[in-house]
Amino acid sequence: MPEVNAFVSALSQALDDSALMTGDRIPARSRSDASLSGRHLPIALVRPTSVEQVSATLRICNDHRVPVVTQGGMTGLAGGANAIEGSLVLSLERMSGVEEIDTAAGTMTLKAGTVLETAQKAAEDAGFLLPIDLGSRGSCQIGGNIATNAGGIRVIRHGVTRDNILGLEAVLADGTVISSLNRLRKNNTGYDLKQLFIGSEGTLGVITRAVIRLQPLPVGKATALVALPNYENAVQLLAKAQAGLVGLSAFEIMWQSYFGFASQGEGLKLFERSHPFAVIVEQSGTPDSAALENFLAMMFEEGLIEDALIAQSEKEARQFWAVREGAAYDRLPHLINFDVSISVGRLGEFADACEAAIREGYPDAHVAFFGHMGDSNLHIAVAVGASDPATLHAVDGIVYGIVRDFHGSISAEHGIGALKRDFLHYSRSPEELALMRAIKQTLDPRGILNPGKLLPPA
Numbered sequence: 001m002p003e004v005n006a007f008v009s010a011l012s013q014a015l016d017d018s019a020l021m022t023g024d025r026i027p028a029r030s031r032s033d034a035s036l037s038g039r040h041l042p043i044a045l046v047r048p049t050s051v052e053q054v055s056a057t058l059r060i061c062n063d064h065r066v067p068v069v070t071q072g073g074m075t076g077l078a079g080g081a082n083a084i085e086g087s088l089v090l091s092l093e094r095m096s097g098v099e100e101i102d103t104a105a106g107t108m109t110l111k112a113g114t115v116l117e118t119a120q121k122a123a124e125d126a127g128f129l130l131p132i133d134l135g136s137r138g139s140c141q142i143g144g145n146i147a148t149n150a151g152g153i154r155v156i157r158h159g160v161t162r163d164n165i166l167g168l169e170a171v172l173a174d175g176t177v178i179s180s181l182n183r184l185r186k187n188n189t190g191y192d193l194k195q196l197f198i199g200s201e202g203t204l205g206v207i208t209r210a211v212i213r214l215q216p217l218p219v220g221k222a223t224a225l226v227a228l229p230n231y232e233n234a235v236q237l238l239a240k241a242q243a244g245l246v247g248l249s250a251f252e253i254m255w256q257s258y259f260g261f262a263s264q265g266e267g268l269k270l271f272e273r274s275h276p277f278a279v280i281v282e283q284s285g286t287p288d289s290a291a292l293e294n295f296l297a298m299m300f301e302e303g304l305i306e307d308a309l310i311a312q313s314e315k316e317a318r319q320f321w322a323v324r325e326g327a328a329y330d331r332l333p334h335l336i337n338f339d340v341s342i343s344v345g346r347l348g349e350f351a352d353a354c355e356a357a358i359r360e361g362y363p364d365a366h367v368a369f370f371g372h373m374g375d376s377n378l379h380i381a382v383a384v385g386a387s388d389p390a391t392l393h394a395v396d397g398i399v400y401g402i403v404r405d406f407h408g409s410i411s412a413e414h415g416i417g418a419l420k421r422d423f424l425h426y427s428r429s430p431e432e433l434a435l436m437r438a439i440k441q442t443l444d445p446r447g448i449l450n451p452g453k454l455l456p457p458a
């Protein structure tokens with residue numbers, strides 16, 4: 001207790017009252033991200049307004065060896081932002097705002113606590129597209145997107161978050177500020193330090209600012225919902241769309257198990273009859289849907305597709321996307337979500353093997369597949385009637401075991417956090433894990449930054 005008192009007293013000397021909360025003032029939501037798996041309240045919550053306050057806080061935590069969990073918008077699905085026992089939580093919510101848009105260079109400099117949607121709107125007002133986009137856009141923060149290297153629905157066109165970041169500023173465990181706010185597209189001056197922090201899930205530093213590369217704002221969009229008889233045809237359709245459709249901006253696949261359940265949830269019957277697969281194909285930067293219509297007519301003649309609906313209005317396009325977003329799944333009890341990557345040619349085979357393995361242990365399970373096929377990214381929605389830790393671990397073991405057999409990745413876009421940590425070695429070699437630990441040791445020798453997340457114990 002005296003140690004905690006000395007720690008809190010050092011914090012209160014460095015920070016004003018509005019930046020520091022302890023005891024009963026700490027809100028319950030500080031416990032957990034959107035995975036709802038966090039159980040502990042921190043001993044202190046710090047809400048800095050400047051990089052100097054972040055630096056001072058980290059220096060004090062490092063001196064007192066108190067663990068620090070950085071929290072962004074708390075929309076993470078891997079338990080990465082969950083508070084841990086005896087930790088200080090550093091919330092970036094008050095470090096928000098776009099600092100500059102350079103219209104000549106097409107870059108945006110902003111604070112890490114800026115909500116993604118706010119940054120997207122600022123880019124749009126200046127005539128640009130901010131190419132990072134995900135369903136949690138109204139709450140997630142740019143700093144969280146960078147720390148998780150978030151994906152989303154436009155990756156097929158613009159890449160993952162990593163591909164859109166030019167520079168960033170981060171604070172190390174000992175309080176050192178690394179200002180690497182590069183704005184140049186070409187800059188070959190040694191190690192690309194920003195890459196250390198992108199995807200590091202708060203384990204190597206606290207991201208405080210970033211420079212994002214913007215894209216020209218596309219005008220016009222065409223969207224289609226396509227029905228297919230098998231996965232092989234979907235692979236061929238993807239290859240032909242990538243080659244023949246200028247501005248392909250989404251290629252999202254749904255197995256019938258998912259499409260049927262999610263359409264019913266929306267009260268929609270989009271096709272006359274049921275088809276094994278449905279794909280949303282979206283083309284951006286097109287004045288009308290003529291090119292997409294011609295392309296799909298050709299695919300129909302070649303026998304690749306069974307049916308296609310071209311959205312005639314924004315409302316119809318939104319219906320296709322509503323099915324893909326699958327709100328019905330939010331109401332399914334004991335839902336377990338997976339986010340894996342498998343080489344695109346083998347996704348169909350993987351799904352069959354995965355479903356068979358789950359049904360061996362849980363014959364009545366709900367198992368449904370959907371995802372960003374253009375990025376080899378499959379989401380799996382599983383409900384086996386329970387979600388206690390033992391059941392979760394058993395189902396994780398089944399799914400990740402098959403991912404390992406297919407040489408895939410146990411996390412395509414949500415990150416490792418606390419929930420997938422014990423399976424990291426299914427996707428990373430002992431040599432890779434040793435190098436990750438060596439980097440962690442160099443940047444955070446006392447191990448105060450988000451301990452127990454991402455990296456399993458040695």
Ligand SMILES: Cc1cc2nc3c(=O)[nH]c(=O)nc-3n(C[C@H](O)[C@H](O)[C@H](O)COP(=O)(O)OP(=O)(O)OC[C@H]3O[C@@H](n4cnc5c(N)ncnc54)[C@H](O)[C@@H]3O)c2cc1C
Nearest residue numbers: 072073074075076080135141143144145147151202207413
């Ligand atoms: C409805 C919904 C849809 C989603 N769709 C997608 C999707 O399509 N693609 C996708 O990739 N993810 C998706 N997600 C997951 C989530 O939104 C992303 O992982 C997002 O990038 C997390 O951002 P956040 O600000 O909420 O971070 P948090 O959840 O607060 O934190 C996530 C991790 O980043 C660390 N962190 C946060 N901020 C910082 C910082 N400034 N410096 C250092 N570390 C930091 C935390 O410690 C933690 O480890 C979705 C989630 C929901 C709820």
